[in-house]
Amino acid sequence: MLKNKTYRSTCPLTSLLDIIGDKWSLIIIRDLFMGKNTYGQFLNSPEGISTNILADRLKLMKNNELISYVYKEYNKKVKYYYLTNKGIDLYPIICEMMLWSDKHLKFKEMHPLGLQSIKSIKESGIELEIKETKNSYLKTRSELLKIL
Amino acid sequence: MLKNKTYRSTCPLTSLLDIIGDKWSLIIIRDLFMGKNTYGQFLNSPEGISTNILADRLKLMKNNELISYVYKEYNKKVKYYYLTNKGIDLYPIICEMMLWSDKHLKFKEMHPLGLQSIKSIKESGIELEIKETKNSYLKTRSELLKIL
DNA sequence: TTTTTTACTTGTTTTTTGCAATTGATTTTT
């Protein structure tokens, strides 16, 4: 298991890197924004995360309170993951990262979240896009939590 | 050496993670914004990067055109690193990351870049802070490049 | 010319990742 014992410095950038500074965590967060919320759905993403890494990252991000999960009453097997408020607040970072790539890398085709978010940002600005995505996710989440 | 052969997917988020998705790259970028620009100065940062990792990341970021370097005419030993435009464009991401940490983590004390940037953002807004930091860095860089 | 500084490289150990196979509980089907 990837260990996250203590922060390397008092730098706020470094401390967030201590939490999500790897190749997979933010991809899972992206998937949650996309509406995915189960282990199996995360596994199906095009990046092809392996099962042990996925299990490890879910555990770590749960410990760091970026995500949490619930069971549905009629199914004791599947965990339904969701973003906490702390997790939702990562969206501006994800936006800026997608914008950077859109500006500096060349894509022949593009993943749906990227395509839609970037279009939306260009049309109505980043602040509105962030606000709308957060609200939209809050709605999704409250529906999940209401069907406990 | 950390290898960066090909992108894992067509997602703009993933592609940037393929480039800087590790625990050290953004810390070096931060240091460059802080005015550090030599191997020795990067080594002195509080996080304590090891020499082989630093050399590796500098090489990778140079390959990815986030940074470059020059020699000064009177010194053939020390490389003076600087951010390319592509590298400078990472600053909004760094800002959002610092803001996230400021909101969600508790710090007793704080690293100078974090302290100053966050204060500045709270006073005059993130867009102005980004603009000012970019301009300020461009000035620093042009002075370096002029004294070839 | 010697010493010091500086940017690395090398070698070794530890940690993390990637991959394939398997498990064990739960759910679905028969």
Added chain:
DNA sequence: AAAAATCAATTGCAAAAAACAAGTAAAAAA
């Protein structure tokens, strides 16, 4: 109720990357 299928993991192993310590080579300073 029993058998089959599903699903979220876990395990074991090999490969890659990171951490740590020591050393090197070239240039600059003394």
